[in-house]
Amino acid sequence: MRFFKFAIPFVFFSAAFSQKSSTMNDWESKFRSIPSAEKQREYMQRLSARPHHLGSPYGKDNAEWMLGLFKSWGLDAKIEEFEVLFPTPKERLVELLEPIRFTAKLREPALDVDPTSGQFEEQLPTYNAYSIDGDVTAPLVYVNYGIPDDYEQLERLGVSVKGCIVIARYGASWRGIKPKLAAEKGAVGCIIYSDPRDDGFYHGDVFPEGPWRPRDGVQRGSVMDMPLHPGDPLTPGVGATAKAKRLDLKDVKTLTKIPVLPMSYSDAEPLLGSLRGPVGPENWRGALPLTYKIGPGPGKVRLKLKFNWDVKKIYNVIATVRGAQFPDEWIIRGNHHDAWVNGAQDPISGMVAQMEEMRGIAELLKQGWKPKRTLVYCAWDAEEQGLLGSTEWAEAHADELKQKTVVYINSDSNGRGFLFAAGSHSLEKFINGVAKEIEDPEKKISVWKRSQLWRIVNSRSPEDRTEARTRPDLRIGALGSGSDYTVFLDHLGIASLNIGFGGEDGGGIYHSIYDDFYWYTNFSDTDFSYGRTLSETAGTAVIRLADADVLPYDFTNFAETVRKYLGELKNLLTNLQDQIKEKNKQIGEGVFTAIADPKDPYVPPSPEEIPPFVNFAPLDNAAETLTRTAERFEKALKAGGGKSLSEATLRSVNQRLIQSERKLTHEKGLPIRPWFKHLIYAPGFYTGYGVKTIPGVREAIEQKRWKEAEAEIIRVAQALENQAALIDAVSKELESSAK
C-alpha cells in the first residue's frame, strides 16, 4: 500500500562513476544481466488478471502459482498460512437527507478500453476495512485533511464536530488518522473522499485518457489503528496461527471508534455543496467547482455500514536459500502480493521485480554460487488490510528472527524515475555503495548520480545544496509505516531498508479498480525498464550482504543522524517555547480580537503555559559516546577487518553486529503503544505513515507531556549507550585480531 507521491529521491554522491567498482564481484556482475523486463510484464499480466485481495480465490491462486514457479527455479519454497479477521461490507449507505435528497453511488464504473475494470463479481466494494458497524444521521462538517492542525483551525472558527459526521479529504496523513482524530473530537461518523486537487484532474488527464483519478474513482484502504499495532486485530503480538488465542471482537483495540466510508469526488460534490457556514481557509480548498464551506450542515447526512466479521486464511509464500558458511545469519527480502483489487501498480509492479531478482539468484545457484548466508524471500499476503501477512509471520517466528536476521529489505509498488531508499541509518553507507553501480535506464548514468542531481536542484537551502554536492553518502530517510518492513524494524528491531523507483509518473488509481494492467502498461513503467532496475538494485544488495565478511553496518552515519535528530528535538522545544510566548504576548496586546472581522465567526486563542526547559544532557552524552564508538569501529575495521579474520572471529563479530539494531529497542516499547519497540524510528501516533524519529521524546514534546519527555530521553540515551557498548566490544575484538 506504499504511496510514493511525496518521496524525495534518495541520492548519492561520488566524484566519478565507474561501471565496475572494486566492491563489485563476479557473481553480482553475472546476476545483473539476468532480470528480464519482458518476464516482469508477463508476471504482471498473470498476477493482476483478476482481483486478488485477502481471502479471494485469485489471491490464493496467485500464491500457489508463485510457489510453483519458485520451486520450478529450484528454490526451497512453501506457503505459510495464517487466519485473520477481515470484515467485508454487507451494507453501505450514504444519503444527504436535505436540502436536496441525494444517495451516493459508492461504485466505480467499468471502462470499455480497460478489460479488467468490469470484474464486478470479484471486486471488493469501495470501503475502509476495520471500520465498525454503524448507522448515524447527523449534520456534516468539512474538516479538510482531518489532521490536528485542521482541528486547531476549526476551534478558531468556533466550529465543533461533536455529534456530527465529518467529511475529510484523502492526503496529508495516513487515512486511519482521520476517523481516529474525528472520534477523539466527538464526531459520530467519518467520510473520506478523493479531492481532484490531490490526485485528480487538477494534475492532468484522468483515466483512461491519462493516469489521474476519474470522477468516480475511489480509494479503498484500511483504517485500523495501526499506530497502536498493525497485523491481525484479534492476535496482537502473536502469530495468528489456527490455534492462536484470539480476542473477542468487543475487546479489539484497533478497530475504529466510529463508522468510516470512502467515496469518489463525484459522490462528495453534492455533500460538500450542501454545506454552509464559514469558508475554509485557503489550504482547505480543493479543485471541485464550489466554495469549500465548513458547515456544520445545515443538511443532515445518514451513514449506514454493516460488515461481515469473518476470519479468513492468508497465504505467505516463503522461499529459502540456506547459507553455506553462516546459515544462521539471515538476509530477508520481501514484497506483498495481495492487492485491493487488481493492483498492477500496488503491489504487483514491486512483486514482479522481486520475482525476477529471485530467478536471477536461482540462476546463480545453478551456476555454482554458494551464498555464505541464508536468504529468505517472502511474498506477503494481506498487506493492504494492515500488514497482516508480514506481521503475523514475524510475530510467529519472532525469537528466531531476532536472533538471526541481519537485514530486512522491502519493496512495494514501483515506477519510473528516481531511486528512493529509506531505513536504518546503519545501512546508509551500504545502500549508497550499491546504488552507485546501478545504471538508470532513461539517462544512462548511475541511479545515485541522477538522484543526486535531483537533490541539487530541489534543495531548500544553500546548505542543503552544498551537502547534496559534497557529503560522501547522501542521506536516506527514516522509515515510518505503510509497508511490510514495519514489524521487522519497529517490533523486532531488525535493521531494515525500503527501496523502489518513482517520481516521474503521476497517478490517481491508488486502491481503485483502475490500478490494473491497462493502466500500468499505458501510464507508468510501460517497458518495465525500472522494474528490471529494481531487480538489479535489490539483488545486488542481497548478494553483497550474503557474501560480506564483516557485515557492512556503519555507525558513523548513524551517529551523525542521531546528532541531527537531537538538534531537531532541541529546536522543536525552543520553537514551541517561542511560539507560545509570542502567542501569549499577542493575547495580552489584544491582537486577536482587534484584527478579527466582526462579520466573521472567530474564537481567539487562550493563553498557554510556556513549555519548561528539558534536560537533554543524557542524550547529548549518549550521542557523544556513540560518535566516538563509531569512529573507533571504523578504524578497527580498517586495521583488522576484511579477509584476514578467522571464521570464528567473523562469526563472533557478526553475531554481535546483528544485535546492534536490537539494542535500540526497549522491551516495554513506546509509551501507550508497547508493540512499537524501536526507540529511534516509529510511525507518528497522529501521522500514521509519516515517521517520528526518537518518537518517545518527540511526541512527548509535541503533545506537551514534559515528564514523559524527560523519562524518554533517559531511555533513549540508555539504548544508545547499550549499542555503543556492543560496538566497542566488537572493536576490541577486531583490534586484538589485528595485532
Place this chain on the structure above:
Amino acid sequence: MRFFKFAIPFVFFSAAFSQKSSTMNDWESKFRSIPSAEKQREYMQRLSARPHHLGSPYGKDNAEWMLGLFKSWGLDAKIEEFEVLFPTPKERLVELLEPIRFTAKLREPALDVDPTSGQFEEQLPTYNAYSIDGDVTAPLVYVNYGIPDDYEQLERLGVSVKGCIVIARYGASWRGIKPKLAAEKGAVGCIIYSDPRDDGFYHGDVFPEGPWRPRDGVQRGSVMDMPLHPGDPLTPGVGATAKAKRLDLKDVKTLTKIPVLPMSYSDAEPLLGSLRGPVGPENWRGALPLTYKIGPGPGKVRLKLKFNWDVKKIYNVIATVRGAQFPDEWIIRGNHHDAWVNGAQDPISGMVAQMEEMRGIAELLKQGWKPKRTLVYCAWDAEEQGLLGSTEWAEAHADELKQKTVVYINSDSNGRGFLFAAGSHSLEKFINGVAKEIEDPEKKISVWKRSQLWRIVNSRSPEDRTEARTRPDLRIGALGSGSDYTVFLDHLGIASLNIGFGGEDGGGIYHSIYDDFYWYTNFSDTDFSYGRTLSETAGTAVIRLADADVLPYDFTNFAETVRKYLGELKNLLTNLQDQIKEKNKQIGEGVFTAIADPKDPYVPPSPEEIPPFVNFAPLDNAAETLTRTAERFEKALKAGGGKSLSEATLRSVNQRLIQSERKLTHEKGLPIRPWFKHLIYAPGFYTGYGVKTIPGVREAIEQKRWKEAEAEIIRVAQALENQAALIDAVSKELESSAK
C-alpha cells in the same frame, strides 16, 4: 480603478492612545463631528443610479450635480473640461472554431434582485479600452497571468506564443502588461479572463448570494501602455484642451500592439478546456474544473474587434478655498467620480467620503475657520481609462502646480477594515500622526493601533514583528500607479499620499455591472461607518496641512527608507549573481537534462553571463549625506521652528520645503519613458501598478543593463544630494532664526 485586495494595512505605533492629543486643535475636533454616514449613502445612491463612464450622459449629470452641491455649500467650484480619445466597441467576437464550435457570450446578465444591473442601454460593453482593432484567427496558448516569469516557464516547456492568441488570467500584474508582453513575444491577440481562483467562488459565495464574481461577471479595464505615460493618448505631456495639438492616431504610442478583450470564466471555460499540450505548473492552475493545459491549440480561436475611435469631453469638478495667509501654497485633495459602469465601490465609495469631508470643511468656513493655505478639492473624470481627468488637468496647470503644491492626497474606492496609506516618505511621520487620532468604528481603538496589531500578527519574520512593535512610525508603502496620484507624484514630483480603508470585505465585482449600490450596501461598508472614518482621516490631514506653521515634511524617515532601498538594490544584484552562478554550475553538472522526465517536453536553460559588480558608492554617499542633513533639519526645527518664526521666514522656509520632493525628479525622466520624472518612485515597466523604487537603477539591474545601472546610480545620487542641499539651506535659515 484602485484594486485593494493585496494592500497591507498601514499601521502606527504609539505607547498610549489619547483621544485628544496636543497636536489636535479645535477646528479638527469640530470638523470630525460633521461627516455623516447617512449622507454618504444618499450620495452613493444618486451617483451610482445609472452608468456614468467617460462620455456618458449620466457622467456629465453627476459632475453638474456635484458642482451644484459644492456651490450650495459655499465653495468656489467649477468644471474644467478636456477632450480625450475614447474608443468604444463597434464589434466584438470570440469564437472557438474547433474541435467544437463555441461563440463567447461577452455579456453580463441582469439579476432580479439587483435593480441597476439591467440598464443595458447605458452600460459600456465588456471590453478593454485602447486595444487596437483587429481580426485574427490562431491557436490559443494559456499563459497563466502573462507576466515575465510565466514566459520564462513557457520557454522551459518549449512552448512559443508566436503567431498565437494568448489567454491570460487577471491578476499578478496590472492588466495592460499582459497584452504588452504577449505582443513582445510575438502573439497576435490577447484574451484576459477572470479565473474563479482569483476573485470567484474559490473565495466565497458569488453575487448576488455573496460578494464574489459570478460566472458571467467580466472585468472591464484600460490596457493603454500606462507605464509609458498615462492620460490622453493623443496629447502626451500637455493638457488635452480643445485647442491642444493632437497626435494622429497612427502615431499614438500607448495603444496596444495586438487586439485584446476581457471575458468571464463561463466564456473562458470552453476555450481553456479545448487546450492540449503540457499541463501548467501548480501556480498556473485556477479553480475551473478542468486540467489547466497550455496548448498551443490544437483548436483555433478567432478574435475580432472594431472600435469607434471618438474624442469625448470629460468633466473635472474643482472646488477651491483660498488660503488666508499663504494662498500660493496649495493642498490638493482628489478622488475620481467616473466609473466603468455604475461603480458604487469604484470610485463612489471614496468619492462620497471626500464629499462629506468637503461639506465638513465648508461648515468650518461658515463657523469662521480661515485656513492659512489654499485647498483644492478635485472630483476627477475619466480615471478608469488611464487617469485622464487628473493627468490632463495637471499637465494643463503643470507650471503653477509645481510651484505651489505642498501635497496631493488621493483616495479612490473605500471599504471596511484597516487603514492603508502609501506615498512619499517625507510624509510618513505626518500621516502617522493623523492616524493616531482617528477611531476605528468597529473596534473603538485608533485606526493605527488596529493596523499595528494586524502587522504584528502578519509579520513575515521576527525582525519585522519587532519593528512593528517598536518603530515610532509604522512604514508606509511606496506608490506605483493605479489612481490619480500618478501625475502629481511621478510627473510633477509633488509629495503625495493615497489613503483608504479595506481588507475585510472580499469581492469580485470590480469593473463589472455588479459594482453597484445593491452590492455595496449588502456586502461592503454597509453602514458607511468607514466612509465616515475616511472623511475624518483625510479631512484631519488637510486641516493640519492647511494650518501648519512649518510644513510637516520629515526627512529622517525618508533617508532611512532610501537606505533600505539601497540595501535592496545591492541584494538584488548579489542574488542575481548567485542565481546565475548556481544555474551555470548546474548546467555544467548536467543537472537539468539528467533529471528531466523524457516523456515530458523540456528545454534546459542556457548558461548566462554572470552580472558584474556595480559601483553603488555614489548612492551610498548620497544616502549618508541625506541622513546627516535630515538629522540636522530635525534638530533645527526643534530649536528654531514653531510659532516663534516670522511670517517672512515661514514663507521662505516653506517655499523651499515645497520644492524638496521636486528635487527628486529629473527633467529627462526615466530611461525609455521620459514622462516619469520621479527618480525614487515609479510603477514598474513590467508590473504596471506595482511600484519599483529607485526605478532607474532597479529596472536596469532586473533587465541586466549594467551601464544604465551605473549611470542611473549617478543620477539618483545627484538628485538626493540636490535635495540634501536644499534641506541644508532650510536648516541654516531655521538655525539663524533661532539665534
